[in-house]
Amino acid sequence: MFGNYGVSAVAIDPSCPQVVYAGYGAFYNFGQHRGGIDASSNNGATWTSLTSGLPIHQTGVSALQVERIQSPQGQASRYLYASSYGRGGWMFDLGPNPPCPPVF
Numbered sequence: 001m002f003g004n005y006g007v008s009a010v011a012i013d014p015s016c017p018q019v020v021y022a023g024y025g026a027f028y029n030f031g032q033h034r035g036g037i038d039a040s041s042n043n044g045a046t047w048t049s050l051t052s053g054l055p056i057h058q059t060g061v062s063a064l065q066v067e068r069i070q071s072p073q074g075q076a077s078r079y080l081y082a083s084s085y086g087r088g089g090w091m092f093d094l095g096p097n098p099p100c101p102p103v104f
Contacts, residue, residue, distance in 0.1 A: 003024035013078065016100035018043050021050070021080060023061025037082055037092075050092060052081070057085040066094075066096040 009023035018041060025035035036057035038047040049058040063083045067080040070076050 008031060009082075011060050011066050011080065013066045015068050015076075015078065017042075018100065020044050021064050021066065022047070023082060025060035025066050025085075035084070035104040037061055037064065037080070054081065056087050056090050060085040084094050 003104050006025060007022050011021045011023075013019035013021075018035065020040045022038050022040075024037070034057075036049060036051035036054075040062045049057070052059050061082050061084050065081045067081065068076055069079065075096065077096055080092040080094055081090070082090040082097075084090065
C-alpha cells in the first residue's frame with residue numbers, strides 16, 4: 001500500500017536508481033483503486049503523477065519497465081513502458097538522461 005492506494009508495479013530507472021516509478025490499481029481489492037503512474041526523483045520521498053488527465057490514470061497498471069535507448073547519433077533517451085488492464089500498453093518518452101544526483 002502507498003497512501004490509500006495499492007501499488008501493483010514498480011520500476012527503477014537503471015541509469016539513475018533514485019528515480020522510481022509506481023503503478024497503481026491492478027490489485028484494487030487490497031486497497032483503494034485509482035490506477036495510473038507516479039514518479040519520484042528522490043528515492044520515493046515525494047511523488048508526481050505522470051498520468052493525470054490520461055485514460056490510464058483510472059486504469060490498473062500491471063507492469064512497468066524503463067528502457068534507455070542510444071540513437072545512432074549518440075544521444076540517449078529514456079522510455080517508460082506500462083501495461084494496463086483495459087487500456088492497452090503505453091509508452092512515455094522521458095527524454096534524455098538527466099544528471100543523476102548523488103545518493104547520500
